[in-house]
Amino acid sequence: QDYNVTIAAGHPPVFRWVKMISDVFVPTVTEQVEAAGRSISFSEQYGGSLAKVGEELEAVEAGLAEIGTCQALFDPAKLAVQNVTYYTPFTTSDLGKVSTIIDDMHANLPAMTEAYGENGVVYLGAPIVIDDYLLMTNFPVNSLADLDGRKVAAPGAAINWLSGTGAVGVSGNLTTYYNELKTGVYDGVIVFASAALPGKLFEVAPFITKAGLGAQYAGSLCANEAWYDSLPQEAKDALAAGADAAQAWYVDQLEAAVTASLTAMGEAGATIQDAPDGMREAWAAGMDNAAREWADSLDAQGKPASEVLTNYMTAMRDAGATPLRNWDTE
Amino acid sequence: MTPFDIGLLSLLAMGVAVMAGMFVPIALMVCSFVGVWAIKGSPVLASKLLALAANDAISSYFFGVVPLFVLMGFIVSEAGFGRDAFDVANAAFRRLKGGLGVGTVGANAIFAAITGISIASAAVFTKIAVPQMIRHGYTPRFATGVVAGSSVLGMMIPPSLLLILFGILAEQSIGDLFIAGIGPGLLLAIFFSLGIVAMAIFTPRFVGSPDEADIPSLPRSELLKKALPIASLIILVLGGIYAGIFTPVEAGAMGAIGALVLGFAMGRLTLKSLWTVLVETGLVTATVCFLIIAAQMYSRMLALSGVPAGLGSLATDAELGYWGIILIYCAIVIAMGMILDSSSIMLILVPLMLPVVIPMNIDLIWFGIITVLAVEIGLLTPPFGISVYVIKATLDDPNITLGDIFKGAAPFALIMLLVLGLVLAFPAIATGLLR
Amino acid sequence: MSDTTTPQREPLPLRLLDGITQGLNVAGSTLILLLMTLVGIDVAGRNLAGNPISGVPELVTLSIVAIVFLQIPAALRQGRMTQSDAFIGWLTRTYPTIGNLLATLFDLIAIAVIWVILRETWPIFTRAWDRGEFVGAVGDFAAPVWPVKLILILGGSVLILQFAARIWRRYR
Numbered sequence: 001q002d003y004n005v006t007i008a009a010g011h012p013p014v015f016r017w018v019k020m021i022s023d024v025f026v027p028t029v030t031e032q033v034e035a036a037g038r039s040i041s042f043s044e045q046y047g048g049s050l051a052k053v054g055e056e057l058e059a060v061e062a063g064l065a066e067i068g069t070c071q072a073l074f075d076p077a078k079l080a081v082q083n084v085t086y087y088t089p090f091t092t093s094d095l096g097k098v099s100t101i102i103d104d105m106h107a108n109l110p111a112m113t114e115a116y117g118e119n120g121v122v123y124l125g126a127p128i129v130i131d132d133y134l135l136m137t138n139f140p141v142n143s144l145a146d147l148d149g150r151k152v153a154a155p156g157a158a159i160n161w162l163s164g165t166g167a168v169g170v171s172g173n174l175t176t177y178y179n180e181l182k183t184g185v186y187d188g189v190i191v192f193a194s195a196a197l198p199g200k201l202f203e204v205a206p207f208i209t210k211a212g213l214g215a216q217y218a219g220s221l222c223a224n225e226a227w228y229d230s231l232p233q234e235a236k237d238a239l240a241a242g243a244d245a246a247q248a249w250y251v252d253q254l255e256a257a258v259t260a261s262l263t264a265m266g267e268a269g270a271t272i273q274d275a276p277d278g279m280r281e282a283w284a285a286g287m288d289n290a291a292r293e294w295a296d297s298l299d300a301q302g303k304p305a306s307e308v309l310t311n312y313m314t315a316m317r318d319a320g321a322t323p324l325r326n327w328d329t330e
Numbered sequence: 331m332t333p334f335d336i337g338l339l340s341l342l343a344m345g346v347a348v349m350a351g352m353f354v355p356i357a358l359m360v361c362s363f364v365g366v367w368a369i370k371g372s373p374v375l376a377s378k379l380l381a382l383a384a385n386d387a388i389s390s391y392f393f394g395v396v397p398l399f400v401l402m403g404f405i406v407s408e409a410g411f412g413r414d415a416f417d418v419a420n421a422a423f424r425r426l427k428g429g430l431g432v433g434t435v436g437a438n439a440i441f442a443a444i445t446g447i448s449i450a451s452a453a454v455f456t457k458i459a460v461p462q463m464i465r466h467g468y469t470p471r472f473a474t475g476v477v478a479g480s481s482v483l484g485m486m487i488p489p490s491l492l493l494i495l496f497g498i499l500a501e502q503s504i505g506d507l508f509i510a511g512i513g514p515g516l517l518l519a520i521f522f523s524l525g526i527v528a529m530a531i532f533t534p535r536f537v538g539s540p541d542e543a544d545i546p547s548l549p550r551s552e553l554l555k556k557a558l559p560i561a562s563l564i565i566l567v568l569g570g571i572y573a574g575i576f577t578p579v580e581a582g583a584m585g586a587i588g589a590l591v592l593g594f595a596m597g598r599l600t601l602k603s604l605w606t607v608l609v610e611t612g613l614v615t616a617t618v619c620f621l622i623i624a625a626q627m628y629s630r631m632l633a634l635s636g637v638p639a640g641l642g643s644l645a646t647d648a649e650l651g652y653w654g655i656i657l658i659y660c661a662i663v664i665a666m667g668m669i670l671d672s673s674s675i676m677l678i679l680v681p682l683m684l685p686v687v688i689p690m691n692i693d694l695i696w697f698g699i700i701t702v703l704a705v706e707i708g709l710l711t712p713p714f715g716i717s718v719y720v721i722k723a724t725l726d727d728p729n730i731t732l733g734d735i736f737k738g739a740a741p742f743a744l745i746m747l748l749v750l751g752l753v754l755a756f757p758a759i760a761t762g763l764l765r
Numbered sequence: 766m767s768d769t770t771t772p773q774r775e776p777l778p779l780r781l782l783d784g785i786t787q788g789l790n791v792a793g794s795t796l797i798l799l800l801m802t803l804v805g806i807d808v809a810g811r812n813l814a815g816n817p818i819s820g821v822p823e824l825v826t827l828s829i830v831a832i833v834f835l836q837i838p839a840a841l842r843q844g845r846m847t848q849s850d851a852f853i854g855w856l857t858r859t860y861p862t863i864g865n866l867l868a869t870l871f872d873l874i875a876i877a878v879i880w881v882i883l884r885e886t887w888p889i890f891t892r893a894w895d896r897g898e899f900v901g902a903v904g905d906f907a908a909p910v911w912p913v914k915l916i917l918i919l920g921g922s923v924l925i926l927q928f929a930a931r932i933w934r935r936y937r
């Protein structure tokens with residue numbers, strides 16, 4: 001073989017962002033490389049067999065894998081500015097828009113790729129985008145006041161979204177939501193539709209409120225820098241083509257999954273509604289500007305978070321999004 | 331040599347090193363280091379793999395609560411609640427040949443309702459049951475074997491950290507998995523008990539010559555007094571979980587606090603004994619987690635060698651039909667159980683198998699129970715058998731060798747195999763309570 | 766440990782090493798107690814006061830690594846580290862010189878492999894320190910990771926010394 005490539009992902013292949021690697025990225029790259037008269041073999045190490053979730057970046061940096069899913073969401077110290085979307089809720093529910101803009105920013109904004117270089121990796125593409133976060137509860141929600149005193153679980157930085165709602169934000173994890181909701185450890189969760197359906201969360205939290213908290217960016221494919229630099233241009237082009245194909249496939253699949261998930265959950269008896277009048281606005285207005293705090297604290301560490309924040313919000317507004325809060329200018 | 335050959339060779343090297351007397355975690359680490367070096371051709375890469383695993387392998391909430399479950403177990407033991415449960419169980423089985431052994435299984439089944447891991451069960455009953463059984467004429471080999479065998483109940487009877495892990499990997503309801511674990515757990519306890527009585531009658535040289543005539547029968551009031559503390563702990567832990575007050579993962583800490591309060595309130599604990607318990611908890615936790623770190627280094631090296639993927643595709647590519655795939659899957663899980671720790675096996679194999687078994691429309695709850703049962707056999711099999719290692723670490727007696735404990739545990743591994751077969755043949759044992 | 770139990774007082778470096786080992790052991794045990802308390806307060810806060818402690822899962826996650834590396838030197842010292850000693854025990858009884866050589870070889874291998882881990886952990890530690898790496902999320906809860914890396918290096922170093930002490934004691 002001309003190229004031997006190990007790919008690491010902490011999640012198992014049931015996750016769409018892992019499936020996109022084995023179903024689209026690997027075949028596309030293989031095809032391109034072979035078209036150029038070369039051969040390539042992949043060793044696909046998913047589900048934590050080589051690196052756990054959040055450890056992929058380290059494994060790629062060390063060279064244990066050539067390519068991996070660099071999970072900014074689970075590695076917020078190393079890929080700090082990449083978490084911009086989680087600090088700017090109520091910006092857009094359009095996951096395709098997030099995918100395009102984040103990919104563009106990686107291509108055009110040095111501030112965005114700086115962190116990769118610091119960690120000895122390069123950005124390949126195929127952003128892992130998460131569909132619009134929903135509020136799912138085991139009680140009906142007619143106004144923001146209904147959340148008062150309720151225990152609501154949210155992942156990582158998204159727990160900031162509960163500030164000002166009166167809800168008790170509990171740091172939670174997608175994997176145990178079902179059980180915790182069933183026994184009543186939480187009364188609700190902030191979660192996305194494409195995971196809520198397979199996780200059967202509608203059985204235990206049948207009131208689904210679409211508040212437009214927003215689609216998010218969680219990570220992307222990255223490659224070991226020294227290895228990538230040693231590749232001839234044709235191989236780099238093949239990787240880029242693979243990442244582009246994976247990105248297109250992922251966005252299509254995810255958009256279809258969101259529609260299908262909401263339909264299926266509705267048919268299964270869940271009550272799905274847009275947030276009642278005024279609730280969205282009241283929610284957004286009452287929230288702390290965590291984006292400011294986040295950007296300032298990263299700026300102080302020499303990480304260009306304010307630049308990324310401004311660029312992201314500007315790009316979103318230019319692309320027609322109507323954020324409820326202008327996190328960058330407040 | 332291909333990476334696959336290196337992987338296979340490393341299995342042999344690990345076995346030899348362990349047999350020759352190298353510390354097991356060190357043997358695993360050295361084999362991982364040399365293996366990655368040989369596969370990737372770089373000692374630097376090999377040392378990076380070791381360092382990353384040392385830093386990250388057990389760095390999870392899931393492993394973080396292990397010492398809390400062990401602590402709860404040791405407080406229960408130190409405060410004499412475990413001993414009480416053991417006495418109650420013995421009073422019930424005192425007329426049986428092998429009654430103490432059956433009592434150990436019964437007490438372990440009770441204790442399983444408050445612990446989420448087998449490590450805690452093995453450690454606690456090593457302290458409580460092994461000295462008693464030896465004093466009453468059982469061979470050390472058999473006494474430790476009974477404890478090793480019945481410790482697996484800790485993971486089958488809810489709560490169970492392994493069932494939680496499966497639920498996470500397969501996106502199945504943890505509550506359903508817990509309920510499905512009850513039937514096979516009780517069946518295991520019954521078969522262990524039958525096996526113990528049978529061995530006491532038919533293989534006296536293996537079991538020893540138990541003399542249990544002097545075990546007193548307990549009057550009803552005494553029975554109640556001894557049963558009450560442990561019963562209230564069970565109510566606290568299970569009640570707390572099912573009432574949504576805390577999560578099964580938090581149950582270790584809550585159970586430890588409950589046992590602590592109860593122990594001090596009943597005057598069964600002192601600050602000094604609490605400190606002894608804490609130090610002991612630390613030593614057992616460190617020993618076991620250090621092993622798990624080493625095992626995960628080893629499993630990452632194996633992943634790079636392609637051996638697990640090769641075994642996996644053996645199961646998935648072989649056109650064997652439904653039963654062929656399920657049986658070969660169980661065989662591979664059991665084989666991997668000889669050399670890897672429980673969570674590594676599940677992390678490697680479950681995601682590999684799900685895409686194969688989901689189209690076959692199998693009941694994933696049942697599949698989870700099968701998986702955990704097969705994985706747990708590995709707790710008892712050499713060269714890497716965590717339950718046996720925990721007993722050795724807790725026993726702290728140079729006269730009882732690892733080999734003795736492995737031999738003592740062997741019949742129980744066979745009984746588990748039998749129960750696995752029954753759950754395979756009659757899925758209702760697991761899923762009956764759900765339908 | 767009193768002198769009446771050991772026929773011959775051990776040299777100062779060995780006693781010092783055992784003292785340090787025991788100190789780490791105490792620290793690790795205390796950490797376990799703190800974890801228990803932390804989870805307890807979190808559960809109580811969440812249910813009774815509507816006010817959970819932020820970052821408990823993260824703290825539990827960080828602590829386990831610290832607990833293990835604080836206690837593993839003591840586990841080795843007290844003969845708890847897992848070993849199948851049937852063969853080497855027999856060898857040492859029958860051919861003491863060869864048995865001791867083999868045991869020493871195993872100890873040297875252990876020193877080497879722990880050293881390899883520590884050497885590669887050092888840059889992980891310095892980077893975590895320099896860059897202020899943390900777990901958690903800005904705005905909610907964040908805890909630095911460098912203390913755990915430092916404890917890993919500290920515990921690992923004492924573990925290496927305990928392996929060396931085994932060799933010393935063997936030939937003393």
Ligand code: NA
Pocket residue numbers: 441442443444445446447483484485486487488489490
């Ligand atoms: Na249990």
Ligand code: NA
Pocket residue numbers: 667668669670707708709710711712713714715716
């Ligand atoms: Na085993």
